[in-house]
Amino acid sequence: MSEWSGDDGKWLDAHYDPVAGLRTFTSCMALADLSGDGDGRLVVADLGGGASAASMKLKVYGGTALSSESVLLDLPCGLVAFFMDLHEPRIPAVAVASGPCVYVYKNLRPYFKFTLPGLDVNTLEQDVWQEARDGHIDPPAIKEMLESLRKKADIPLSVRSLHFLSLDDEHLEDFVQLHKQQPIKRQTVITCMGTLKKSTADEDGVSCLVIGTESAHLYVLDPEAFVILAKVALPAPPTMLDVTGQFDVEFRITAACRNGNIYILRRDLDKPKYCVELSSHPVGLVRVGKNMVVGTTDQNLQGFTQKGKKLWKVVLPAPICTMASMDLPARGFHGVLVGLANCEVHLYKDKNLVSTIKTPDAVTAICFGRYGREDGTLITTLKGGGLVVKILKRTVEFQDRDSTPGPPAAQSIRLNVPKKTKLYVDQTLRERENGTAMHRAFQMDLIRLRLAAAKAYAKALESSLTPVSSGSGRSLKMNAVVQGLGPSFKLTLNIQNTAACRPILNLAVSFLYDQSLYRMRNPFLKIPLLVPGLVYPVQTLVECTSDKGISDIIKVFVLHEEQSTPLLTAHINMPVSEGIN
Amino acid sequence: MGLFDKLAGWLGFKKEVNVLCLGLDNSGKTTIINKLKPSHAQAQDIVPTIGFSIEKFKTSSLSFTVFDMSGQGRYRNLWEHYYKSGQAVIFVIDSADKLRMVVAKEELDTLLNHPDIKHKRIPILFLANKMDVRDALSSVKVSQLLCLDNIKDKPWHICATDALKGDGLQEGVEWLQGNPSRVCASMCVCVCLPN
Structure with a gap:
């Protein structure tokens, strides 16, 4: 267990x-105290492995074990636990939405089935099937007529007609025979489900079911009689719902819809009050306090006020798989859990990442709440069907600050800027008035500095003070290298004729030095003919005769036999002799 | 048992020992303490403890003052205020609650690393409670999960108990009775030597 518990x-x-073999989504998972003894249970509508109905199950986990399971009739799309009456002990009912129906379970036994009202049927389509029942037209003709209806009708065809159109020709006859006696119906399906407290805000208050359908409607159901209390049309089918408030007092329904917009409805139902247009489709919708947090397919997490004003945006490192809210009322903590495709679950408090949990696989569903006797339990299911239960440590403190690297906190601290003094104001005024003069004075000084630098450089060149020098008259270049630690040094002069093609003849090198300090084997050297381009090393040995640790300059002169002034001079700073005589 | 203790026992003075009773909520601390009390003083209904309660009971040689701490998460930060005065710890574990074994371990580690406990050689009695529940873990398994083998510097002992019937409680208390007195005996020797 330890290799993946990298939180x-x-x-x-x-x-x-x-x-565990759980295949489910956040909308099909809930935590509820199903036995009324304070032990939280996990209720999961398992979608099963394949399409076969037998594998779809309603599973209940208690502690580390599966405590019960029952078969579901249809593919579930939503599961909520809610209180539907005031009976004691307070045991919540479980509602599972699948297809056009809501199945309500009490004490984990089927209790009630609510079916959404049918939609209007295309009258022309009805006529076609009526004809078919009377045997006036044959299957190919039915197919032709339905095909034309499908293309131009305002009201879409029923599921039966669509199924009929998709059949091969040889199956048409059987299908008509089988179905022609029943009247055609058009049913919508449920896309999402939520709960809304009826009249009290209590934890165990009676709740209404809020259902979103594929026909882009929202229904609010009465929990006791299961009649429709309210119905509202949305511009697009809702995919996620968040409901807050009480039906009898004031409430707010936030619906993320398939057109990529989020609509916010208030009690005075009939049409959405606010609309948030997102840059890409929403994958998660969570309410934190009065704000809502939306995760979108472009790896962004965005915060909005309840009026749809954007507050912040965070870019996530990986695509979002699912989102859930994390409420710890005992500690006053409200956060958002975001399951990412890179096998991590991030916990955000507002826009700050406060915790990262690594999971062994990508997360498909997240649920946080009271499980067993522990209030801060995080339950996640994994892509491979695994179930992970983690418990928040009692001593954990979540910092408000972001734990990711970013601009340091000091950046947002206001600097204590001193007040503008009179001197400062006077200076600013003066600068403003005499700007040109100041600039000129500065430029003049700059030019003078450059001139002084150029003069000094020219003087250095003239007096050939540097050991690397090149004569102006003859194209000669020389540099000197002193090797050794002493008392014996080797003095190497590299002499080069830099002329293009003319060789130089009759050159000599002579040295001038303090004879009390140095002794030189060859104070006068004759230099052979210098071929252009080649470097001629001329070497001589110098011995330091002093043991006082002092050094002096040796001057090198390159002479031409017919001239008294040297062609090149070099001053060599001899190093201090470190050896012992 | 030391001579002094025997003497004190004959004279009717019983040595007082302060014991902390710790453990997660719903592990059975109050039920265990209730069962250790004389039968006429036992309460019939056990309700979740709020804060803590102080109970006293006597055995043949010792007089126990038990601080029965509440195990609920919000009261667990009270525990550490009583570590200083505790001379022994009873740590109760719900053997049937496998899910929260990690929480029990976490609380135990916090206890053992607390500065008031860390350097004291106080005896710790672990009671693996609720053995009557069908799929309860054995005391060996509980001690494995809590890594009790890592406790090297304190005497400890684990007992499988069933607080409803009272099974195993006597064994635990007898161990506890032997342990603090051993500490006391060595103290007596130190005092007696100059005489």
Whole structure:
């Protein structure tokens, strides 16, 4: 278990079952105290592995074990636990939405089935099937007529007609025979489900079901009689719902829709009050306090006010798989859990990342709440069907500050800027008035400095003070290298004729030095003919005769036999002799 | 048992020992303490403890003052205020709650690393409670999960108990009775030597 529990020391690994075989989504998972004894249970509508209905199950986990499971009739799309009456003990009912129906379970036994009202049927389509029942037209003709209806009708065809159109020719006859007696119906399906407290804000208050449908409607159902209390049309089918408030007092429904917009409805239902247009499609919608946090397909997490004003945006490192809210009322903590495709679950408080949890696989569903007797339990299911239960440590403190590297906190601290003094103001005024003069004075000084530098350079060149020198008259270049630690040094003069093609003849090198300090084997050297371009090393040995640790300059002169002034001079700063005589 | 203790026992003075009773909520601390009390003083209904309660009971040689701490998450930060006065710890574990074994371990580690406990050689009695529940873990398994083998510097002992029937409680208390007195005996020797 330890190799994947790479979280930041804030969570305890309570349970990990890699082969739980759970295939579900956040909308199909809920935590509820189903036995009324204070022990939270996990209720999961398992979508099953394949399309076969037998594998779809309603599973209940308690502790580390599966405590019960029952077969679901249809593919679930939403699951909520809610209180539907005031009976004691307070045990919530479980509602599972699948297809056009909501199945309500009490004490984990089927209790009630609510079916959404049918939609209007295309009258022309009805006529076609009426004809078919009377045997006036044959299957190919039905197919032709339905095909034409499908293209131009305002009201879409029923599921039966669409199924009929998709069949091969040889199956048409059987299909008509089988179905022609029943009247055609058009049903919508449920896309999402939420709960809304009826009249009290209590934790165990009676709640209404809020259902979003593929026909772009929202229904609010009465929890006791299961009649439709309210119905509102949306511009697009809703995919995620968030509901807050009480039906009888004031409420707010936030619906993320398939057209990429988020609509916010208030009690005076009939049409959405606010609309948030997102840059890409929403994948998660969570309310934190009065704000809502939306995760989108372009790896962004955005915060909005309840009026749809954008507050912040965070770019995430990987695509979002799912989102859930994390509320710890005992500590006053509200955060958002975001499951990412890179096998991490991030916990955001506002826009700050406060915790990162590594999971062994990508997360498909997240749920946070009271499980068993522990209030801060995080339950995640993994892509491979695994179930992970983590418990928040009691001593954890979540910092408000972002734990990711970024601009340091000091950046946002206001600097204590001193007040403008009179001197400062006077100076500013003076600068403003005499700007040109100041600039001129500065430029003049700059030019003078450059001139002084150029003069000094020219003088240095003239007096050939540097050991690297090149004569102006003859194209000669020389540099000197002193090797050795002393008392014997080797003095190497590299002499080069830099002329293009003319060789130089009759050159000699002579040295001038303090004879009490140095002794030179050859104070006068004759230089052979200098071929242009080649470097001629001329070497001589110098011995330091003093043991006082002092050094002096040796002057090198390159002479031409017919001239008294040297062609080149070099001053060599001899190093201090470090050896012992 | 030391001579002094025996003497004190004959004279009717019983040595007082302060014991902390710790453990997660719903592990059975109050039920265990209740069962250790004389039968006429036992309460019938056990309700979740709020804060803590102080209970006293006597055995053949010792008089126990038990601080029965509440195990609920919000009261667990009270525990550390009583570590200084505790001379022994009873740590109760719900053997049937596998999920929260990590929480129990976390709380135990916090306890053992607390400066008031860390350098004291106080005896710790672990009670693996709720053995009557069908799929409860054995005491060996509990001690494995809590890594009790890592406790090297304190005497400890684990007992499988069933607080409803009272099974195993006597064994635990007898161990506890032997342990603090051993500490006391060595103290007596130190005092007696100059005489």
